[in-house]
Amino acid sequence: MEDIKSFTISIYTENNIGLLNRISAIFQRRHINIESLTTSQSEIDGVNRFVIVVNMTETNAGKIVKQIEKQVETIRAYYHTEEETIFTESCMFKIKSELLFDEPQIQNIIKESYARIVTVNKDFFVLEKSGRRNEIESLRRDLNIFGIMQFVRSGRIAVTKDEMKITELLTAFNNQ
Structure with missing residues (x-):
């Protein structure tokens, strides 16, 4: 078979x-x-x-x-x-801005995952990450602990x- x-x-x-x-x-x-x-x-x-x-x-x-x-x-x-x-995929995360400044672990997660901050304002910041699906899913699991306001992933x-x-x-x- x-x-x-x-x-x-x-x-x-x-x-x-x-x-x-x-x-x-x-x-x-x-x-x-x-x-x-x-x-x-x-x-x-x-x-x-x-x-x-x-x-x-x-x-x-x-x-x-x-x-x-x-x-x-x-x-x-x-x-x-x-x-x-x-191949690769891309994704974006929208997260509350206060976490970027109040949670040092978030900055470590961003750095270790090679994600990129796209924009920051007083209410939220947006991360962008490109890579394999397992890398994106790993980052999503790490950020879920802190709360994700929005998440979107592209196709391959x-x-x-x-x-x-x-x-x-x-x-x-x-x-x-």
Whole structure:
């Protein structure tokens, strides 16, 4: 039996209304939970990139990618293991300002986690942290002791370690 692993699926698409709905329906029909989803412009103007993280078998990852490529707006889709990608996530924490000055341990936590203070005012301060999910979760556990007013985490952003010939494909697509 095949092992369930974490895969990063990259989808290069035209930017059309309703595409996200159709892509998520492909995962829903197979009862696959999307762990993380990020979408942004790609390296080519007019072409967007979805980065989706899922846990499944490699056979299913291949099948899903083939189904996604059947969508009219999809230019190309790929899947990669964690070992084949370089990835990170970002997060922000909003915390009461008084803690920054009254709790010396907070300053140590910030320094040790390599978090960055984005803004400080009389009511709150905001921290930003980029890294692996386990680093972000560790910081969240450490700060939970003091109380977090708000917390938000991005989806994964990733690039592949190996060269991908997608740029030539996207340039050709964009010049049509």
